[in-house]
Every structure is written in C-alpha cells, then in structure tokens.
Amino acid sequence: MTRRTQGARAVVTGAGSGIGRAFALELARRGGRVVCADLDLATAKETAARIEAMGGEALAVACDVSVEAQVWDLSEAAERWLGGPAGLIVNNAGIGAGGQVIGETPLPDWRRTLGVNLWGVVHGCHVFTPWLRAAGRGGIINVASAAAFAAAPRMAAYNASKAAVLAISETLAAELSGTGVAVTVLCPTFVKTNIIGNELIDAAASRAADKLMRLTGTTPERIARITLDAHDRGRLYVVPRLDAQLLWRAKRLLPAVHTRAAGLLGRFAPFPQGQ
C-alpha cells in the first residue's frame, strides 16, 4: 500500500466547512501541509488556524472554483507556499440544490449548480493534473455523491453535476492508469454538514433533507478518514455505508427497476408537488 496521504502536500477546495474541513484536518493529522481553499476566506482561515493549533502547517486561500482564473491563482499560491507543485488535490467544493422538478427549476439555478459542482471539478482536474501526470506520483480525490447514480427526483441539476464528476473521475483514472497517480471518487449519501443552508434548495426540500441528514447522516470526519484510507489503497470508488452501496448495486444491476422505484419514492417524498 502506498501511503500517499501521509505527509502530503495537499490542496483541499471547500475547506472552510463540512467534508472539506474534515479532509484538511485529517491530512494535517497525517503530517501533511495543507492549502485550505474556500470561497469564504474567513472559514478557510478558521480551518487553517485549527491545523496550526494542532502543530501543523496550513495556508488559507480565497478561491471560487467555478472561475478558472481563480483556480490557476490557487495553484500558483499553493506552489509558492509548498515550495513545489501540490501532490494531492481534493476537489471537494460543492453546493446543494433541489426541490423543484425539471421544467420548473430556474435555469440560473442549473447554471450555478453546474458552475460550482461540475466546472469546479473540471477546473481542479485541468489545472492540477498535468504536473501529477508528468511527475508520475500523487493523487486526485473528487467529491461526487450517491446522487451521481441515485437519480432522486427534484434534484436534476445536482444529480447531473455529480454524475458528471463520477464520469470525469472514471475517465481520469483510465487516462492516468499506470502512471503512479491515483484517482478516487467519493459518493456518499447524507453527511452532517452545512450543505443544506443555501437559496438553491427550497424550504420544503431543505426541511426534509435536514431531517434525513440528522437521522441518517455520517460525520464528515469519518468520511474523510475512510476516503483517505481508500485512496492509500488505490481505490477508485468510495461508496460509504449500506444505503449508498445498495443504491449503487441496484443502479448497476437493475437500472430500469431502480429508476421506477426512485419515481415511486419521489411521489411519496415529503416535498409538496410543484415546489
């Protein structure tokens, strides 16, 4: 097993909260130097301060991953501070979105969701992969979701963004196979974070998701640990927990049955029709 995550020179996007913060702290615990990037610089600084309080080294950087130029700036800031290119990239930044059916979801919401969740990962892979490929070492972890394959109703933009992240990760893994660079894609169900609190999720969907998250959610710390361990083992897919694994198997073995069942469940979902 290659202990890629030990002492890694890492960049984590969306490191100011939730899963990204947990990745940053766990990488620091493993002796890494961590660049904590977030749209919200204050929260990235808080993560960096926590790492420093543990005796680790961290740099906070403001970066909107949906803007290509800002991801280039991030890679330059990281390279300056690390004294060389980053060896482990965690493309984690993402936003939640949902509650309305296709045809009623406003197109600006589609664009914003795809801008962060899909283009953010495209930018991260585009900017950071060439050095990794040339060096023949290191890794990329992309954060998708069980939504990548579950196709839950009223979440089309989010589902599409995460399905694309899964496909990009699979393509990247095939392209980098034999180079020494590992690719891992994380596909969790609910994780207890701040993802639900934004205006792209309508009130009813937000209440329902919050309830499910509190009832069934895993901690971000556990998700970060198992994903980094899986990355060390060279695993492409990380599908934590039984609920996600059952969805994953059902989708692969019985895709039509899975989609019909998702539709049926959607009818009984606690979101009022038309919202």
Ligand code: NAD
């Ligand atoms: P979170 O809201 O707690 O954290 C997301 C972080 O990303 C925040 O700090 C936010 O400021 C940052 N961010 C948002 N837009 C950004 C942008 N344009 N550029 C840079 N940073 C940006 O949410 P989380 O649950 O920790 O989400 C992390 C990832 O995990 C996301 O990609 C999300 O889709 C995925 N995910 C979450 C869950 C869950 O249940 N929480 C489940 C599956 C997948």
